[in-house]
Amino acid sequence: KPPIIGRAAYVPPKQDFTDTVFNQFVKAQTLKGTLSAFFTLCEQIDVRQFENHHTFYQTLKDKVRSWKATALWSSLDQLVNREEYASGSICANKKVLIIGAGPCGLRTAIECALLGAKVVVIEKRENFTRNNVLHLWPFVIKDLRKLGAKVLYPKFCPGNIDHISIRRLQLILLKICLCLGIEVHCEVAFQDIVEPPEDQTEGLGWRAKFDPEDHPLSQIQFDVVIGADGRRNTLKGFERKKAGRALAIALTFNFKNYNSSAEARVQEIGGISYQFRQDFFKEMNQKLGITLENLVYYKDETHYFVVTAKKSSLMKKDVIIEDKPTIAELLAPSNVNYDKLKAYALEIATFSTELPNYDFEINHHNMPDVAMFDFTSIHLACHSAFVRNKHGHELLHCLVGDSLLQPFWPQGTGCGRGFLSSLDAAWMIREWSLGERDTLDILAERETLYILLPNTTPVTLSKDLDSYCLHPGTRYKLLKNETQVKTEEVKHLYNPEEHA
Numbered sequence: 130k131p132p133i134i135g136r137a138a139y140v141p142p143k144q145d146f147t148d149t150v151f152n153q154f155v156k157a158q159t160l161k162g163t164l165s166a167f168f169t170l171c172e173q174i175d176v177r178q179f180e181n182h183h184t185f186y187q188t189l190k191d192k193v194r195s196w197k198a199t200a201l202w203s204s205l206d207q208l209v210n211r212e213e214y215a216s217g218s219i220c221a222n223k224k225v226l227i228i229g230a231g232p233c234g235l236r237t238a239i240e241c242a243l244l245g246a247k248v249v250v251i252e253k254r255e256n257f258t259r260n261n262v263l264h265l266w267p268f269v270i271k272d273l274r275k276l277g278a279k280v281l282y283p284k285f286c287p288g289n290i291d292h293i294s295i296r297r298l299q300l301i302l303l304k305i306c307l308c309l310g311i312e313v314h315c316e317v318a319f320q321d322i323v324e325p326p327e328d329q330t331e332g333l334g335w336r337a338k339f340d341p342e343d344h345p346l347s348q349i350q351f352d353v354v355i356g357a358d359g360r361r362n363t364l365k366g367f368e369r370k371k372a373g374r375a376l377a378i379a380l381t382f383n384f385k386n387y388n389s390s391a392e393a394r395v396q397e398i399g400g401i402s403y404q405f406r407q408d409f410f411k412e413m414n415q416k417l418g419i420t421l422e423n424l425v426y427y428k429d430e431t432h433y434f435v436v437t438a439k440k441s442s443l444m445k446k447d448v449i450i451e452d453k454p455t456i457a458e459l460l461a462p463s464n465v466n467y468d469k470l471k472a473y474a475l476e477i478a479t480f481s482t483e484l485p486n487y488d489f490e491i492n493h494h495n496m497p498d499v500a501m502f503d504f505t506s507i508h509l510a511c512h513s514a515f516v517r518n519k520h521g522h523e524l525l526h527c528l529v530g531d532s533l534l535q536p537f538w539p540q541g542t543g544c545g546r547g548f549l550s551s552l553d554a555a556w557m558i559r560e561w562s563l564g565e566r567d568t569l570d571i572l573a574e575r576e577t578l579y580i581l582l583p584n585t586t587p588v589t590l591s592k593d594l595d596s597y598c599l600h601p602g603t604r605y606k607l608l609k610n611e612t613q614v615k616t617e618e619v620k621h622l623y624n625p626e627e628h629a
């Protein structure tokens with residue numbers, strides 16, 4: 130008999146879960162869930178999270194090769210390799226802090242990362258919770274498709290659908306940011322900028338204060354800070370003005386979408402106003418005693434409505450309890466009957482659509498998602514950027530999105546103008562980092578574009594959506610010499626305190 134030879138102990142091959150973990154990352158539905166799946170992915174591919182932003186995307190691409198991943202890389206590669214980013218060399222030595230992980234903060238972060246900067250995004254919330262739906266201009270849809278939105282969310286804008294929930298858009302952009310090596314921290318709130326110390330023996334530059342106070346980010350020095358924290362902008366140095374309008378009270382409400390075939394048959398209402406559909410609004414008034422100025426209904430992950438209501442109608446229906454001298458007092462929670470507000474919303478929804486169910490979606494307070502907002506005055510920043518130079522260190526300050534220009538939701542301009550401001554800010558950072566032009570010239574160009582922004586619509590922008598890129602000339606049709614802001618007019622934007 131042949132001798133029994135002892136078998137070598139069986140060592141199973143190291144299991145490769147990379148594709149599974151990447152799929153979990155793609156499927157994650159929350160901010161924290163996405164970050165946690167991303168950290169697991171980093172462990173799986175042996176890369177320390179947020180370590181080397183210059184090589185991160187390439188490493189990820191080399192190690193994750195599922196078909197989904199490959200589809201995403203093929204979209205991102207087309208961007209990464211564009212000439213204007215010069216292989217990420219232009220901002221290779223710059224560090225950018227972005228305050229707020231709303232759609233515009235995340236979109237700006239992507240551009241800065243493509244330019245090669247080390248980008249840190251901080252978000253004070255622990256989750257993305259907004260069910261409300263954003264109208265997307267054609268260029269925004271195209272832009273998001275180029276970024277690979279369809280791979281990350283296959284239901285992204287099919288056919289002629291031109292909207293997405295805010296929460297979903299944030300998730301898509303967050304995942305792209307992480308793949309590009311952008312550092313994202315949730316539950317970290319921006320507090321203030323910390324100036325470079327007078328004693329420059331250590332050569333310390335600009336830093337920031339955060340909540341929590343002892344966060345490691347407070348040790349990092351930044352070259353650029355971008356206020357993308359929405360309409361209550363916390364970045365100091367940006368005065369704001371009010372664009373007054375007639376009293377405007379907007380209501381948003383969301384109902385659950387069960388995705389039934391009966392719901393699929395209900396037509397969307399892409400935006401109607403009293404001026405053009407008097408018959409509809411007069412009938413609503415006759416039948417319900419409700420007077421609206423406009424109405425939008427989108428069928429998205431929820432059934433979403435945004436309307437502008439007349440104060441008299443809200444008072445007649447006891448939604449607003451008592452008339453008050455100021456709009457803030459008028460809409461204060463103590464002066465609003467929440468049950469009547471729900472009933473008001475329900476009446477509007479049942480009059481304008483024929484949904485089989487009207488079950489309110491739940492908001493992040495675990496309450497039916499019905500809210501009322503004041504749009505009587507819209508805030509806009511007096512200027513879009515400035516530079517401070519202290520003890521030999523420059524810090525470029527910019528605003529983007531709602532922090533720069535607050536949108537009127539029923540018009541659906543927020544994301545369109547917001548994304549334009551993100552691209553404009555990134556173009557400025559590029560030009561400033563290149564160091565070939567005078568800083569005042571760059572600031573003047575930025576202000577020129579900012580003046581155009583409130584008047585932009587899909588009609589006033591260039592029609593050649595394929596050519597849109599960082600260069601403003603590819604997007605704005607209206608760039609004429611006579612409308613250019615002059616460098617003398619922006620002198621106060623370099624070290625503003627010296628001109629105060």
Ligand code: FAD
Pocket residue numbers: 228229230231232233234251252253254259261262263264295317318319320357358359360363381435529530531532536537538539541542543544547
């Ligand atoms: P936002 O989307 O507001 O994002 C700002 C982010 O900054 C937020 O995530 C916020 O948590 C974070 N942040 C704030 N302060 C700090 C801080 N100190 N530190 C760190 N992070 C901070 N638009 C519509 O067209 N239709 C709607 O129905 C609609 N509903 C909305 C409902 C709400 C409650 C809000 C706040 C906005 C809504 N908008 C709506 C506006 C729309 O969301 C924005 O136009 C769009 O998302 C682009 O905004 P943004 O990225 O500039 O800012």
